[in-house]
Amino acid sequence: MYGLQAISANNGWAISVVGITIVFTGLVLLSLSIAQLHKILDMWENRHKVAKLKDKLLRKNNKETIISFTEEQKESARQFKILVRTLDDNFSLPRLLKLAEISGLGIPHSRLAGLLKTGIIKPDQKGLFTWDRNLFMKVISSS
């Protein structure tokens, strides 16, 4: 038995179809992988930014869960808030510190550090800082 008859008799057509399917599926998967390769390379090239973003998100989550001020810290935050009102929306941190010192606020440096750690005072990435009103209200109103 030769030719087409032999192919039919030994399931040749079915085997061919399975073979073609496997090969084409493999090629499609390979092409899809290559099409997405640029994203992986971008991520690798910007791995420092990715790590930084991850840190930022982790820190943000931590801040949201850890924030708990004592009454003294809350009072200090209120006093800083009054001082910030006298400044622009995007204010100079050294200027705020100077104002706190002039106003006679107790341990102004570490109080300021506390506000920075909680994220109530945030950098604007241009060298100045902003006051997060929502976070401030949340911290002040928490028991």
Next chain:
Amino acid sequence: MTSDNIQEGECLAVKGDKSTSFFILVSGMLLLELEGGKSIVLEKPGDFAGLDILSQKGIYCANLTSLTNGEIISIKHNDFLGLIQNNSESKENIMQVWSRHLSENIPFINVLESEFINVLESEFINVLEPEFINVLEPE
């Protein structure tokens, strides 16, 4: 190279003073005051300040104040120069960290970047301009 405890409110560097040390933060929080009321807060271990020791004028161009108690590593002028002169790998690392520091922490400022990088890129310290050598190796 010494490890020092720092106190809240302690002034580590004053703008205009002769730059004598390079600082690496171990713990705590530092405020680096730049020009025009701008500033950055250093709070991650490994953050650094005081690369002014390589600047042309040899003076600090910013105030550095501690916001909390903490710990820093201080590297003196000559030790730092010895490090970059004798160890090309360290020099390369410092260049990379400095570039990253500028782009991540101080994206709004590009002062002296080229100057510092030029210094670090110089294969031999001897090829630097005489004026610069005087600053790097004070009498």
